[in-house]
Amino acid sequence: MKALSGYFFTGFPGFICQELVRELLATKKDISDVFLLVLPTQKSMSLPVIQSYQRMYPQTAFHLIEGDITQPDLMMKDDDQQRVSERTHYVFHLAAIYDLAVKKEIAFEVNVNGTREVLRWLKSVPGLKRFMYFSTAYVAGRRDGKILERELVHKFPFKNHYEETKYLAEVLVEKEKINLPITIIRPGIVKGHSQTGETSKFDGPYMMLNFLYSLRFLPLIPHLGKGDAEFNVVPIDYIVKSTCFLTHSGRALGRTFHLTNPEPITIREAYRVLMDKLLKKEPKGSIPLPFAKTFLRVPTARKWLKVEREALDYFTWKGSFDCTEARTILGDAGIICPPFHLTADTMVKYYNEHRSDTMKHIHIS
Incomplete structure:
Protein backbone atom coordinates (compact mmCIF):
# COMPACT_ATOMS: atom_id res chain seq x y z
CA MET A 1 0.00 0.00 0.00
CA LYS A 191 -4.25 34.03 -17.56
CA GLY A 192 -7.41 31.94 -17.32
CA HIS A 193 -7.95 28.31 -18.24
CA SER A 194 -7.07 27.49 -21.86
CA GLN A 195 -10.29 25.49 -22.39
CA THR A 196 -12.88 27.37 -20.31
CA GLY A 197 -11.32 30.82 -20.00
CA GLU A 198 -12.13 30.84 -16.29
CA THR A 199 -10.14 33.23 -14.12
CA SER A 200 -10.74 34.85 -10.74
CA LYS A 201 -9.41 38.33 -11.55
CA PHE A 202 -9.13 40.52 -14.62
CA ASP A 203 -5.54 41.58 -14.05
CA GLY A 204 -2.36 41.16 -16.10
CA PRO A 205 -3.28 40.53 -19.75
CA TYR A 206 -6.93 41.39 -19.06
CA MET A 207 -5.96 45.05 -18.63
CA MET A 208 -5.49 45.08 -22.39
CA LEU A 209 -9.11 43.95 -22.75
CA ASN A 210 -10.22 46.58 -20.23
CA PHE A 211 -8.44 49.25 -22.24
CA LEU A 212 -9.90 48.12 -25.56
CA TYR A 213 -13.42 47.76 -24.20
CA SER A 214 -13.30 51.25 -22.68
CA LEU A 215 -12.38 52.68 -26.10
CA ARG A 216 -14.85 50.60 -28.10
CA PHE A 217 -16.89 53.68 -29.12
CA LEU A 218 -13.97 55.25 -31.02
CA PRO A 219 -13.98 54.90 -34.82
CA LEU A 220 -10.23 54.23 -34.74
CA ILE A 221 -8.25 52.62 -31.92
CA PRO A 222 -4.45 53.03 -32.14
CA HIS A 223 -1.60 50.81 -31.00
CA LEU A 224 0.28 51.83 -27.85
CA GLY A 225 3.86 52.52 -28.88
CA LYS A 226 5.79 50.06 -31.05
CA GLY A 227 4.65 47.07 -29.00
CA ASP A 228 7.65 44.98 -30.03
CA ALA A 229 8.23 43.61 -26.52
CA GLU A 230 7.61 39.93 -25.78
CA PHE A 231 4.13 39.08 -24.46
CA ASN A 232 4.64 35.96 -22.40
CA THR A 260 6.71 30.54 -19.69
CA ASN A 261 5.36 30.28 -23.20
CA PRO A 262 8.00 28.85 -25.56
CA GLU A 263 6.17 30.56 -28.45
CA PRO A 264 5.60 34.10 -27.15
CA ILE A 265 4.17 36.75 -29.42
CA THR A 266 4.76 40.48 -29.33
CA ILE A 267 2.52 42.84 -27.41
CA ARG A 268 1.59 44.44 -30.73
CA GLU A 269 0.36 41.11 -32.12
CA ALA A 270 -1.50 40.22 -28.90
CA TYR A 271 -3.17 43.66 -28.98
CA ARG A 272 -4.27 43.03 -32.57
CA VAL A 273 -5.59 39.53 -31.80
CA LEU A 274 -7.54 40.68 -28.74
CA MET A 275 -8.99 43.71 -30.52
CA ASP A 276 -10.20 41.47 -33.33
CA LYS A 277 -11.76 38.94 -30.91
CA LEU A 278 -13.32 41.61 -28.67
CA LEU A 279 -14.36 44.40 -31.04
CA LYS A 280 -13.96 43.00 -34.57
CA LYS A 281 -11.64 45.90 -35.35
CA GLU A 282 -8.04 46.39 -36.48
CA PRO A 283 -5.68 48.87 -34.76
CA LYS A 284 -4.97 52.03 -36.75
CA GLY A 285 -1.95 54.20 -36.12
CA SER A 286 -0.04 54.44 -32.86
CA ILE A 287 0.04 56.58 -29.71
CA PRO A 288 3.52 57.25 -28.27
CA LEU A 289 3.94 55.47 -24.95
CA PRO A 290 5.09 58.62 -23.09
CA PHE A 291 1.77 60.24 -23.99
CA ALA A 292 -0.18 57.19 -22.75
CA LYS A 293 1.82 57.12 -19.49
CA THR A 294 1.14 60.81 -18.91
CA PHE A 295 -2.57 60.22 -19.48
CA LEU A 296 -2.54 57.37 -16.94
CA ARG A 297 -1.06 59.64 -14.28
CA VAL A 298 -4.61 60.90 -13.85
CA PRO A 299 -6.47 58.65 -11.36
CA THR A 300 -9.79 59.18 -13.15
CA ALA A 301 -8.26 57.97 -16.41
CA ARG A 302 -6.79 54.85 -14.77
CA LYS A 303 -10.09 53.96 -13.13
CA TRP A 304 -12.09 54.53 -16.32
CA LEU A 305 -9.73 52.39 -18.42
CA LYS A 306 -9.19 49.87 -15.54
CA VAL A 307 -5.46 49.90 -16.29
CA GLU A 308 -2.48 50.36 -13.96
CA ARG A 309 0.10 52.81 -15.27
CA GLU A 310 2.90 50.38 -14.33
CA ALA A 311 1.60 47.89 -16.90
CA LEU A 312 2.92 50.08 -19.73
CA ASP A 313 6.52 49.45 -18.62
CA TYR A 314 6.21 45.97 -20.12
CA PHE A 315 5.54 47.42 -23.60
CA THR A 316 9.20 48.40 -24.04
CA TRP A 317 11.04 45.65 -22.14
CA LYS A 318 13.38 43.62 -24.38
CA GLY A 319 13.89 40.46 -22.36
CA SER A 320 13.09 36.91 -23.51
CA PHE A 321 12.67 33.85 -21.29
CA ASP A 322 14.42 30.63 -22.18
CA CYS A 323 12.44 27.63 -20.89
CA THR A 324 14.53 24.79 -22.30
CA GLU A 325 14.94 22.96 -19.00
CA ALA A 326 11.21 23.07 -18.21
CA ARG A 327 10.29 21.94 -21.73
CA THR A 328 12.73 19.02 -21.53
CA ILE A 329 11.19 17.60 -18.36
CA LEU A 330 7.56 18.52 -19.06
CA GLY A 331 7.73 17.35 -22.66
CA ASP A 332 8.44 13.82 -21.44
CA ALA A 333 5.11 14.02 -19.58
CA GLY A 334 3.25 15.44 -22.58
CA ILE A 335 2.66 18.78 -20.85
CA ILE A 336 2.82 21.54 -23.46
CA CYS A 337 1.96 25.24 -23.27
CA PRO A 338 -0.51 26.24 -26.02
CA PRO A 339 0.26 29.28 -28.22
CA PHE A 340 -1.57 32.47 -27.24
CA HIS A 341 -3.67 32.74 -30.39
CA LEU A 342 -5.20 29.29 -29.77
CA THR A 343 -6.58 30.35 -26.38
CA ALA A 344 -7.56 33.96 -27.16
CA ASP A 345 -11.15 32.99 -28.09
CA THR A 346 -11.92 31.44 -24.71
CA MET A 347 -10.15 34.29 -22.92
CA VAL A 348 -12.29 36.95 -24.62
CA LYS A 349 -15.49 34.88 -24.35
CA TYR A 350 -15.07 34.55 -20.57
CA TYR A 351 -14.22 38.26 -20.27
CA ASN A 352 -17.38 39.23 -22.18
CA GLU A 353 -19.52 36.99 -19.99
CA HIS A 354 -18.11 38.39 -16.72
CA ARG A 355 -16.88 41.93 -17.42
CA SER A 356 -19.82 43.45 -15.48
CA ASP A 357 -18.83 41.48 -12.37
CA THR A 358 -17.12 44.08 -10.18
CA MET A 359 -15.54 41.34 -8.06
CA LYS A 360 -13.50 40.23 -11.09
CA HIS A 361 -11.86 43.63 -11.55
CA ILE A 362 -8.90 44.67 -9.43
CA HIS A 363 -8.89 47.91 -7.48
CA ILE A 364 -7.20 50.73 -9.41
CA SER A 365 -6.00 53.61 -7.23
Whole structure:
Protein backbone atom coordinates (compact mmCIF):
# COMPACT_ATOMS: atom_id res chain seq x y z
CA MET A 1 0.00 0.00 0.00
CA LYS A 2 1.34 3.42 -1.00
CA ALA A 3 2.21 5.75 1.88
CA LEU A 4 -0.13 8.71 2.33
CA SER A 5 1.11 12.29 2.11
CA GLY A 6 0.14 15.67 3.54
CA TYR A 7 0.20 18.90 1.52
CA PHE A 8 0.48 22.42 2.94
CA PHE A 9 -0.35 25.61 0.99
CA THR A 10 0.03 29.32 1.58
CA GLY A 11 -1.85 31.79 -0.58
CA PHE A 12 -5.32 30.30 -0.21
CA PRO A 13 -7.96 31.13 -1.47
CA GLY A 14 -5.99 32.71 -4.35
CA PHE A 15 -6.80 31.57 -7.88
CA ILE A 16 -3.55 29.71 -8.57
CA CYS A 17 -3.68 28.00 -5.19
CA GLN A 18 -7.29 26.85 -5.67
CA GLU A 19 -6.52 25.45 -9.12
CA LEU A 20 -3.35 23.76 -7.91
CA VAL A 21 -5.19 22.02 -5.07
CA ARG A 22 -7.86 20.81 -7.53
CA GLU A 23 -5.25 19.45 -9.92
CA LEU A 24 -3.38 17.61 -7.17
CA LEU A 25 -6.58 16.07 -5.82
CA ALA A 26 -7.58 14.95 -9.31
CA THR A 27 -4.22 13.37 -10.13
CA LYS A 28 -2.77 12.09 -6.84
CA LYS A 29 -4.55 9.29 -4.97
CA ASP A 30 -2.33 9.29 -1.88
CA ILE A 31 -3.28 12.63 -0.31
CA SER A 32 -4.26 12.16 3.31
CA ASP A 33 -4.30 15.81 4.45
CA VAL A 34 -4.55 19.21 2.79
CA PHE A 35 -3.58 22.14 5.03
CA LEU A 36 -4.60 25.58 3.75
CA LEU A 37 -3.13 28.62 5.49
CA VAL A 38 -5.49 31.60 5.33
CA LEU A 39 -5.53 35.06 6.85
CA PRO A 40 -8.28 35.34 9.49
CA THR A 41 -10.02 37.94 7.29
CA GLN A 42 -10.27 35.41 4.43
CA LYS A 43 -11.60 32.46 6.40
CA SER A 44 -15.29 33.05 5.59
CA MET A 45 -14.68 33.23 1.82
CA SER A 46 -12.51 30.10 2.00
CA LEU A 47 -15.05 27.83 3.73
CA PRO A 48 -17.33 27.22 0.70
CA VAL A 49 -14.30 26.22 -1.40
CA ILE A 50 -13.14 23.79 1.29
CA GLN A 51 -16.62 22.28 1.50
CA SER A 52 -16.67 21.69 -2.25
CA TYR A 53 -13.31 19.89 -2.02
CA GLN A 54 -14.57 17.75 0.86
CA ARG A 55 -17.67 16.65 -1.05
CA MET A 56 -15.60 15.57 -4.06
CA TYR A 57 -12.77 13.95 -2.10
CA PRO A 58 -14.20 12.54 1.15
CA GLN A 59 -11.14 10.35 1.69
CA THR A 60 -8.93 13.43 2.21
CA ALA A 61 -8.95 15.56 5.37
CA PHE A 62 -9.06 19.31 4.69
CA HIS A 63 -7.82 21.74 7.32
CA LEU A 64 -8.34 25.50 7.17
CA ILE A 65 -5.49 26.96 9.22
CA GLU A 66 -5.62 30.59 10.31
CA GLY A 67 -2.24 32.30 10.12
CA ASP A 68 0.00 34.97 8.63
CA ILE A 69 3.22 34.27 6.72
CA THR A 70 4.85 37.46 7.99
CA GLN A 71 4.77 36.23 11.62
CA PRO A 72 6.98 33.65 13.41
CA ASP A 73 5.69 30.08 12.91
CA LEU A 74 3.28 31.69 10.41
CA MET A 75 1.12 32.75 13.37
CA MET A 76 -0.38 29.28 13.64
CA LYS A 77 -1.89 28.13 16.92
CA ASP A 78 0.19 25.60 18.84
CA ASP A 79 -2.11 22.66 18.13
CA ASP A 80 -2.29 23.55 14.42
CA GLN A 81 1.48 23.94 14.33
CA GLN A 82 2.03 20.46 15.78
CA ARG A 83 -0.52 18.76 13.51
CA VAL A 84 0.81 20.46 10.37
CA SER A 85 4.43 19.73 11.24
CA GLU A 86 3.75 16.03 11.89
CA ARG A 87 1.62 15.37 8.78
CA THR A 88 3.13 17.60 6.06
CA HIS A 89 5.38 16.28 3.30
CA TYR A 90 4.91 18.83 0.51
CA VAL A 91 4.78 22.62 0.96
CA PHE A 92 3.67 25.12 -1.67
CA HIS A 93 4.38 28.79 -1.00
CA LEU A 94 2.13 30.95 -3.18
CA ALA A 95 1.18 33.76 -0.79
CA ALA A 96 2.44 37.09 -2.16
CA ILE A 97 1.42 40.58 -3.18
CA TYR A 98 1.01 40.46 -6.97
CA ASP A 99 -0.06 44.08 -7.55
CA LEU A 100 2.21 45.97 -10.00
CA ALA A 101 1.35 49.24 -8.25
CA VAL A 102 1.98 47.99 -4.71
CA LYS A 103 3.86 50.22 -2.27
CA LYS A 104 7.38 49.06 -1.45
CA GLU A 105 6.85 48.63 2.30
CA ILE A 106 3.84 46.33 1.83
CA ALA A 107 5.52 44.30 -0.91
CA PHE A 108 8.68 43.88 1.17
CA GLU A 109 6.78 42.79 4.27
CA VAL A 110 4.74 40.11 2.48
CA ASN A 111 6.99 38.96 -0.34
CA VAL A 112 10.39 39.11 1.36
CA ASN A 113 9.77 38.87 5.10
CA GLY A 114 6.90 36.43 4.52
CA THR A 115 9.15 34.13 2.50
CA ARG A 116 11.87 34.40 5.16
CA GLU A 117 9.41 33.26 7.83
CA VAL A 118 8.21 30.36 5.68
CA LEU A 119 11.81 29.21 5.19
CA ARG A 120 12.40 29.36 8.96
CA TRP A 121 9.22 27.42 9.64
CA LEU A 122 10.17 24.71 7.12
CA LYS A 123 13.02 23.65 9.42
CA SER A 124 10.34 22.37 11.81
CA VAL A 125 8.79 20.01 9.23
CA PRO A 126 10.73 16.74 9.67
CA GLY A 127 9.02 14.81 6.87
CA LEU A 128 9.45 17.47 4.17
CA LYS A 129 9.91 15.91 0.73
CA ARG A 130 9.63 19.04 -1.42
CA PHE A 131 9.22 22.79 -1.05
CA MET A 132 7.67 24.34 -4.16
CA TYR A 133 8.32 28.07 -4.25
CA PHE A 134 6.31 30.24 -6.63
CA SER A 135 8.45 33.07 -7.92
CA THR A 136 7.94 34.90 -11.23
CA ALA A 137 9.87 35.01 -14.47
CA TYR A 138 9.98 38.78 -14.00
CA VAL A 139 12.60 38.57 -11.25
CA ALA A 140 14.76 39.41 -14.29
CA GLY A 141 13.78 43.04 -13.77
CA ARG A 142 15.08 45.26 -16.58
CA ARG A 143 17.62 42.73 -17.86
CA ASP A 144 17.32 42.30 -21.60
CA GLY A 145 18.23 39.55 -24.02
CA LYS A 146 17.80 35.82 -23.34
CA ILE A 147 17.24 34.96 -19.68
CA LEU A 148 18.08 31.41 -18.61
CA GLU A 149 16.40 29.39 -15.89
CA ARG A 150 19.64 28.88 -13.98
CA GLU A 151 20.28 32.65 -13.84
CA LEU A 152 19.11 34.81 -10.95
CA VAL A 153 21.47 37.32 -9.33
CA HIS A 154 21.90 40.58 -11.26
CA LYS A 155 22.36 44.31 -10.63
CA PHE A 156 19.73 45.66 -13.02
CA PRO A 157 16.86 47.83 -11.74
CA PHE A 158 13.24 46.67 -11.63
CA LYS A 159 10.07 47.94 -13.26
CA ASN A 160 8.13 47.94 -9.98
CA HIS A 161 8.26 46.89 -6.32
CA TYR A 162 6.49 43.61 -7.09
CA GLU A 163 9.39 42.47 -9.30
CA GLU A 164 12.04 43.70 -6.88
CA THR A 165 10.60 42.02 -3.80
CA LYS A 166 9.94 38.74 -5.61
CA TYR A 167 13.58 38.84 -6.72
CA LEU A 168 14.82 39.41 -3.17
CA ALA A 169 12.59 36.59 -1.94
CA GLU A 170 13.85 34.17 -4.57
CA VAL A 171 17.44 34.97 -3.57
CA LEU A 172 16.55 33.84 -0.04
CA VAL A 173 15.02 30.60 -1.33
CA GLU A 174 17.94 29.91 -3.66
CA LYS A 175 20.38 30.07 -0.73
CA GLU A 176 18.37 27.37 1.09
CA LYS A 177 18.68 24.83 -1.73
CA ILE A 178 21.66 23.33 0.07
CA ASN A 179 19.54 22.74 3.19
CA LEU A 180 16.04 22.00 1.89
CA PRO A 181 14.48 19.96 -0.97
CA ILE A 182 13.47 22.93 -3.12
CA THR A 183 12.06 23.47 -6.61
CA ILE A 184 11.50 27.04 -7.80
CA ILE A 185 8.71 27.84 -10.25
CA ARG A 186 8.86 31.03 -12.33
CA PRO A 187 5.58 31.53 -14.18
CA GLY A 188 5.09 34.03 -16.97
CA ILE A 189 1.97 36.22 -16.96
CA VAL A 190 -0.86 33.92 -15.87
CA LYS A 191 -4.25 34.03 -17.56
CA GLY A 192 -7.41 31.94 -17.32
CA HIS A 193 -7.95 28.31 -18.24
CA SER A 194 -7.07 27.49 -21.86
CA GLN A 195 -10.29 25.49 -22.39
CA THR A 196 -12.88 27.37 -20.31
CA GLY A 197 -11.32 30.82 -20.00
CA GLU A 198 -12.13 30.84 -16.29
CA THR A 199 -10.14 33.23 -14.12
CA SER A 200 -10.74 34.85 -10.74
CA LYS A 201 -9.41 38.33 -11.55
CA PHE A 202 -9.13 40.52 -14.62
CA ASP A 203 -5.54 41.58 -14.05
CA GLY A 204 -2.36 41.16 -16.10
CA PRO A 205 -3.28 40.53 -19.75
CA TYR A 206 -6.93 41.39 -19.06
CA MET A 207 -5.96 45.05 -18.63
CA MET A 208 -5.49 45.08 -22.39
CA LEU A 209 -9.11 43.95 -22.75
CA ASN A 210 -10.22 46.58 -20.23
CA PHE A 211 -8.44 49.25 -22.24
CA LEU A 212 -9.90 48.12 -25.56
CA TYR A 213 -13.42 47.76 -24.20
CA SER A 214 -13.30 51.25 -22.68
CA LEU A 215 -12.38 52.68 -26.10
CA ARG A 216 -14.85 50.60 -28.10
CA PHE A 217 -16.89 53.68 -29.12
CA LEU A 218 -13.97 55.25 -31.02
CA PRO A 219 -13.98 54.90 -34.82
CA LEU A 220 -10.23 54.23 -34.74
CA ILE A 221 -8.25 52.62 -31.92
CA PRO A 222 -4.45 53.03 -32.14
CA HIS A 223 -1.60 50.81 -31.00
CA LEU A 224 0.28 51.83 -27.85
CA GLY A 225 3.86 52.52 -28.88
CA LYS A 226 5.79 50.06 -31.05
CA GLY A 227 4.65 47.07 -29.00
CA ASP A 228 7.65 44.98 -30.03
CA ALA A 229 8.23 43.61 -26.52
CA GLU A 230 7.61 39.93 -25.78
CA PHE A 231 4.13 39.08 -24.46
CA ASN A 232 4.64 35.96 -22.40
CA VAL A 233 1.25 34.69 -21.27
CA VAL A 234 0.54 31.19 -19.96
CA PRO A 235 -2.84 29.63 -19.07
CA ILE A 236 -3.49 28.54 -15.50
CA ASP A 237 -3.98 24.88 -16.46
CA TYR A 238 -0.44 24.74 -17.89
CA ILE A 239 0.92 26.19 -14.64
CA VAL A 240 -0.84 23.75 -12.32
CA LYS A 241 -0.27 20.64 -14.44
CA SER A 242 3.41 21.50 -14.71
CA THR A 243 3.72 22.21 -10.99
CA CYS A 244 2.07 18.93 -10.03
CA PHE A 245 4.45 16.98 -12.23
CA LEU A 246 7.57 18.85 -11.11
CA THR A 247 6.62 18.45 -7.44
CA HIS A 248 6.97 14.69 -7.70
CA SER A 249 9.85 14.56 -10.19
CA GLY A 250 13.29 13.71 -8.86
CA ARG A 251 14.77 15.51 -11.85
CA ALA A 252 13.23 18.78 -10.64
CA LEU A 253 14.83 18.68 -7.19
CA GLY A 254 17.11 21.66 -6.55
CA ARG A 255 16.28 23.30 -9.87
CA THR A 256 14.48 26.40 -11.15
CA PHE A 257 12.04 26.39 -14.07
CA HIS A 258 10.54 29.03 -16.32
CA LEU A 259 6.88 28.13 -16.78
CA THR A 260 6.71 30.54 -19.69
CA ASN A 261 5.36 30.28 -23.20
CA PRO A 262 8.00 28.85 -25.56
CA GLU A 263 6.17 30.56 -28.45
CA PRO A 264 5.60 34.10 -27.15
CA ILE A 265 4.17 36.75 -29.42
CA THR A 266 4.76 40.48 -29.33
CA ILE A 267 2.52 42.84 -27.41
CA ARG A 268 1.59 44.44 -30.73
CA GLU A 269 0.36 41.11 -32.12
CA ALA A 270 -1.50 40.22 -28.90
CA TYR A 271 -3.17 43.66 -28.98
CA ARG A 272 -4.27 43.03 -32.57
CA VAL A 273 -5.59 39.53 -31.80
CA LEU A 274 -7.54 40.68 -28.74
CA MET A 275 -8.99 43.71 -30.52
CA ASP A 276 -10.20 41.47 -33.33
CA LYS A 277 -11.76 38.94 -30.91
CA LEU A 278 -13.32 41.61 -28.67
CA LEU A 279 -14.36 44.40 -31.04
CA LYS A 280 -13.96 43.00 -34.57
CA LYS A 281 -11.64 45.90 -35.35
CA GLU A 282 -8.04 46.39 -36.48
CA PRO A 283 -5.68 48.87 -34.76
CA LYS A 284 -4.97 52.03 -36.75
CA GLY A 285 -1.95 54.20 -36.12
CA SER A 286 -0.04 54.44 -32.86
CA ILE A 287 0.04 56.58 -29.71
CA PRO A 288 3.52 57.25 -28.27
CA LEU A 289 3.94 55.47 -24.95
CA PRO A 290 5.09 58.62 -23.09
CA PHE A 291 1.77 60.24 -23.99
CA ALA A 292 -0.18 57.19 -22.75
CA LYS A 293 1.82 57.12 -19.49
CA THR A 294 1.14 60.81 -18.91
CA PHE A 295 -2.57 60.22 -19.48
CA LEU A 296 -2.54 57.37 -16.94
CA ARG A 297 -1.06 59.64 -14.28
CA VAL A 298 -4.61 60.90 -13.85
CA PRO A 299 -6.47 58.65 -11.36
CA THR A 300 -9.79 59.18 -13.15
CA ALA A 301 -8.26 57.97 -16.41
CA ARG A 302 -6.79 54.85 -14.77
CA LYS A 303 -10.09 53.96 -13.13
CA TRP A 304 -12.09 54.53 -16.32
CA LEU A 305 -9.73 52.39 -18.42
CA LYS A 306 -9.19 49.87 -15.54
CA VAL A 307 -5.46 49.90 -16.29
CA GLU A 308 -2.48 50.36 -13.96
CA ARG A 309 0.10 52.81 -15.27
CA GLU A 310 2.90 50.38 -14.33
CA ALA A 311 1.60 47.89 -16.90
CA LEU A 312 2.92 50.08 -19.73
CA ASP A 313 6.52 49.45 -18.62
CA TYR A 314 6.21 45.97 -20.12
CA PHE A 315 5.54 47.42 -23.60
CA THR A 316 9.20 48.40 -24.04
CA TRP A 317 11.04 45.65 -22.14
CA LYS A 318 13.38 43.62 -24.38
CA GLY A 319 13.89 40.46 -22.36
CA SER A 320 13.09 36.91 -23.51
CA PHE A 321 12.67 33.85 -21.29
CA ASP A 322 14.42 30.63 -22.18
CA CYS A 323 12.44 27.63 -20.89
CA THR A 324 14.53 24.79 -22.30
CA GLU A 325 14.94 22.96 -19.00
CA ALA A 326 11.21 23.07 -18.21
CA ARG A 327 10.29 21.94 -21.73
CA THR A 328 12.73 19.02 -21.53
CA ILE A 329 11.19 17.60 -18.36
CA LEU A 330 7.56 18.52 -19.06
CA GLY A 331 7.73 17.35 -22.66
CA ASP A 332 8.44 13.82 -21.44
CA ALA A 333 5.11 14.02 -19.58
CA GLY A 334 3.25 15.44 -22.58
CA ILE A 335 2.66 18.78 -20.85
CA ILE A 336 2.82 21.54 -23.46
CA CYS A 337 1.96 25.24 -23.27
CA PRO A 338 -0.51 26.24 -26.02
CA PRO A 339 0.26 29.28 -28.22
CA PHE A 340 -1.57 32.47 -27.24
CA HIS A 341 -3.67 32.74 -30.39
CA LEU A 342 -5.20 29.29 -29.77
CA THR A 343 -6.58 30.35 -26.38
CA ALA A 344 -7.56 33.96 -27.16
CA ASP A 345 -11.15 32.99 -28.09
CA THR A 346 -11.92 31.44 -24.71
CA MET A 347 -10.15 34.29 -22.92
CA VAL A 348 -12.29 36.95 -24.62
CA LYS A 349 -15.49 34.88 -24.35
CA TYR A 350 -15.07 34.55 -20.57
CA TYR A 351 -14.22 38.26 -20.27
CA ASN A 352 -17.38 39.23 -22.18
CA GLU A 353 -19.52 36.99 -19.99
CA HIS A 354 -18.11 38.39 -16.72
CA ARG A 355 -16.88 41.93 -17.42
CA SER A 356 -19.82 43.45 -15.48
CA ASP A 357 -18.83 41.48 -12.37
CA THR A 358 -17.12 44.08 -10.18
CA MET A 359 -15.54 41.34 -8.06
CA LYS A 360 -13.50 40.23 -11.09
CA HIS A 361 -11.86 43.63 -11.55
CA ILE A 362 -8.90 44.67 -9.43
CA HIS A 363 -8.89 47.91 -7.48
CA ILE A 364 -7.20 50.73 -9.41
CA SER A 365 -6.00 53.61 -7.23
